Amino acid sequence: MHSNPKVTVAIPVYNTEPYVAKCLNSVFNQDYNNIEILITYDISSDNSLQTTIDVLKNSTFPYRIIEKKEEDKGLGKARNIIIDNFQGDYLFFLDCDDYIEPLTISLLVKEAIANDADVVGASHRSVDENGNIITLFQYDRKRIFDNVMLRHYIYVENGYYSVYAWNKLYKSSFLKENNIRCIHNIIDDAAFSFSVIKNNNKIVLLPEITLNYLIRSSSITNAVMYKDVSIATANNFLDIRDFIYSSNMGKNDLITNCSNLDAFVFSYISTVRNSYKSVSIPYQDKIKLCKSAFITPEIPLTNFFKVLKSKKTSLMLLLAVKVLPFRINMLLVKLYHKIKRV
Known part of the structure; x- marks a missing residue:
């Protein structure tokens, strides 16, 4: 150069x-x-x-x-x-x-x-x-x-x-x-x-x-992240997660496990925080979006404790989504929004 x-x-x-x-x-x-x-x-x-x-x-x-x-x-x-x-x-x-x-x-x-x-x-x-x-x-x-x-x-x-x-x-x-x-x-x-x-x-x-x-x-970021969200935008959050999952496919090292966990948390929070409160998305579609957002990556036992050390809160969220019934997870989502309005 x-x-x-x-x-x-x-x-x-x-x-x-x-x-x-x-x-x-x-x-x-x-x-x-x-x-x-x-x-x-x-x-x-x-x-x-x-x-x-x-x-x-x-x-x-x-x-x-x-x-x-x-x-x-x-x-x-x-x-x-x-x-x-x-x-x-x-x-x-x-x-x-x-x-x-x-x-x-x-x-x-x-x-x-x-x-x-x-x-x-x-x-x-x-x-x-x-x-x-x-x-x-x-x-x-x-x-x-x-x-x-x-x-x-x-x-x-x-x-x-x-x-x-x-x-x-x-x-x-x-x-x-x-x-x-x-x-x-x-x-x-x-x-x-x-x-x-x-x-x-x-x-x-x-x-x-x-x-x-x-x-x-009036910025695009504020309009998308903090105001109303369309179903197309909500699906983009999930697409980003799936893009990362797909790009990491076939790898099972610590860095990849942590990357997939970050992608899961990103799509989960974006859906729970932004998509669920949107007035443009019908309730049944919100339920479908949440079901999609609750899909968790696999963390192998060989890396579990290393991932836990790196990302304790994120891994606890993953386990809650994975272990608790969908109905209980949705109650937690509703509780989150109720608390945020207080």
């Missing part, structure tokens, strides 16, 4: 007219000079496209805009279109309502080249619309992992790893040779990140905060 590789900063744009200028200006302000900007645009109800075009006129970097068809709507499809069309040696995803610090790209490129890394991820903060810091999501120190070390750190040691696709620099050859893509239109980060974790040769994680993640009430 040469010393000044091209970096594609890819920004899916959809219904973010008030925020896209700040996002784009944060890219213009980078101290790294070999950047291309790739925009994918979903048909929006506001003036996002024209605002984006107007702001891009001030760019010193080359840029392209791909206007998506109606049938290609969704963030997952936007990211797949980006993967199919970006021209850089590296790819950096940036959501159109977030913004990055001026040294972001140069820092990530420097670490990628120095360590011959497939992926370099940095830390981020969540902020409100006034720029006030809400929460820091920060790695405690610089860490360099090979594949086995990273998977052990995440799944067995329960180490912090940001599941989001953004705020990471991906080597182009790594993404394309491993055919790493999103599998859903929405809720795309978990499966995408699992594929990255599974296939990488080396990942670098940095404590420097490079991205500001905007928390706004």
Whole structure:
């Protein structure tokens, strides 16, 4: 890899007219000079496209805009279109309502080249619309992992790893040779990140905060995770679990057992917390979803106590779901929601 590789900063744009200028200006302000900007645009109800075009006129970097068809709507499809069309040696995803610090790209490129890394991820903060810091999501120190070390750190040691696709620099050859893509239109980060974790040769994680993640009430994440959920979205939670189960099939080591347990807990909690309270899903469908979410992975006796040591609470949940009758499990779900309303 040469010393000044091209970096594609890819920004899916959809219904973010008030925020896209700040996002784009944060890219213009980078101290790294070999950047291309790739925009994918979903048909929006506001003036996002024209605002984006107007702001891009001030760019010193080359840029392209791909206007998506109606049938290609969704963030997952936007990211797949980006993967199919970006021209850089590296790819950096940036959501159109977030913004990055001026040294972001140069820092990530420097670490990628120095360590011959497939992926370099940095830390981020969540902020409100006034720029006030809400929460820091920060790695405690610089860490360099090979594949086995990273998977052990995440799944067995329960180490912090940001599941989001953004705020990471991906080597182009790594993404394309491993055919790493999103599998859903929405809720795309978990499966995408699992594929990255599974296939990488080396990942670098940095404590420097490079991205500001905007928390706004109208965001896709809030709409999906904290408000109403459709049955299609609910099924995505289960699809992600099954995707991970399928990818881990045939392996029975400690790391894989812990990975499967994490996937089970993710789909269980997503269904119990979000799908069950949804007003869009009929009650009988909620019951079907819960039955599907209660399908547990097998933990062999040879690894049982090692998994117990690593993931005591998760394993206790698995045993409760596995041992207790479905009727009792549903009573516990109802009790959970009753307590949450108090």
